[in-house]
Amino acid sequence: MLTAITILKQELSIVGLKVKEESDLNDKLKYDLSFIKLEWEYISSPRNIQNLADLHLDYQQASLLNINDLLKILKNSEGKK
Secondary structure, three states: OHHHHHHHHHHHHHHHHHHHHHHHHHHHHHHHHHHHHHHHHHHOOHHHHHHHHHHHOOOOOOOOOOHHHHHHHHHHHHHHO
16 A cells, blocks of 8 residues: 555646646746747838848839829720720
8 A cells, every 4th residue: 555655646746737837838938929920020020121121122102193184095095995
C-alpha cells in the first residue's frame, strides 16, 4: 500500500509539472498574440500606410473631373458612335 501511494505521489508530481509547463506555454502564447495584434494595428494603421506609400510609391495626385467636363466627354463619345 505504501508503495502504491509513493507511485501515485510521483505520478501526481509529474502531472503537476506538465500542467505547469502547459500553463507557462499558454501564457507565452497569449503574450505573443497580444504583441502580434499590436504590431498589426501599427502596420495596418492609415498613418503608417500613408507613410509607406509616400516613401515607396512614386505616384501623383489626380484631379477629379468636374461635371461639365464629364458631360463633354460623354457627349463626344456618343457622337463618335
